[in-house]
Amino acid sequence: MESTTQQCLSLAVSTVVFALRPHPSTGRTTPWLPLVRRIREPYEGLWALPGGPLEDDQDLADSAGATLLRTTGLAPRHLEQLYAFGNVDRSPGERVVSIVYWALVRRDEDARAIDGDNVEWFVADDVHGLAFDHDVIVRYALDRLRAKITYSPIAHAFVTDEFTLAQLREVYEAVLGRALDPANFRRQILAQGAVEPTGRHVTGTSHRPPALYRSNPAHSRHSLTIEETS
């Protein structure tokens, strides 16, 4: 039975936004995420996930989207609930439960600049020393991304509506952090049916232009065993 708590606790909504970009050292494409520098205590001066208090009059996802827009200028088309973090000691001095959303942004969405002096993009695997338990949250989100890409079509969220199989493979390689054999990848991805040919090809590029594919809307879930290159 639900009933009212007597004490006043805080509920925050935060968002992990992943985009794929080249790593500044290695040049290999890898997940990045935007962080916001805290301008007040607790953890003043540290970087944190974009977020804020749950708004009184907004559903959870709406509130996450609004606070993300306000703090970073980003408005990803799709936010999905990731997990609620609510350990007793995660915020000093008060009980704060944070409901965390995540978003995967496409190459063309990512092109928009983030907005604000205290907002920057970071290589997701390299961040540490964030405010609150946000190191744990980023790690959890990365683990979920790497697991989910192997059994669902979320890779499609990183490409444009029409894409080549090479572009899709690059998404898997960036997320999984390893090279995939192009022929095996092609065979597996076509066998599981989550993409379908558009009948069109990339124009004006080469003698044999690559075919363009799109998500197969009839295929809501797939399963893909990624084979490593030898």
Add this chain to the structure above:
Amino acid sequence: MESTTQQCLSLAVSTVVFALRPHPSTGRTTPWLPLVRRIREPYEGLWALPGGPLEDDQDLADSAGATLLRTTGLAPRHLEQLYAFGNVDRSPGERVVSIVYWALVRRDEDARAIDGDNVEWFVADDVHGLAFDHDVIVRYALDRLRAKITYSPIAHAFVTDEFTLAQLREVYEAVLGRALDPANFRRQILAQGAVEPTGRHVTGTSHRPPALYRSNPAHSRHSLTIEETS
């Protein structure tokens, strides 16, 4: 950035506990769940998921477990976070966000009686008219259970430590609500490596006693395409 909400909102933790039992009409094994009759407003007299306010001094899962034990007498060995439900209008007169856990209980755990005059088990697919948005939550949990059983080893949560392939197949059949071809199931389940033979057999039953299997701890995730019987 996380910061404090000014208003006081309530945070509840509730749990969907699934056990597999025969349907009273059809006799086919199907998911059941315990519900608690509300003894105060709002929704006095209606059935609701077991739950209660988040305890001040407890982490989310601990609080969900404690309130489940207090309201039903059940203490499943494994609680997993399912989803946070927080629509503005889900509870009359106040804003309540509910973080919902789920538990899958084994045949031998399920044998323990639930405790309390206002607690009963119901066929999960048949419940409706619950308090709050709990109809939506039960439907969400069933959908998640039916999706997740196809790509993860959660079916093992419904059987004892050692089980026959027939027992495991009965779990899939109960959750998916359809008969599976025994030979195909056997081939698929062995191919994906989530179970391993114990070397032992069921004793004292027949001329050719069935082999006993256990979960393969090295296999944290699997993928299984369920083929329907013809």
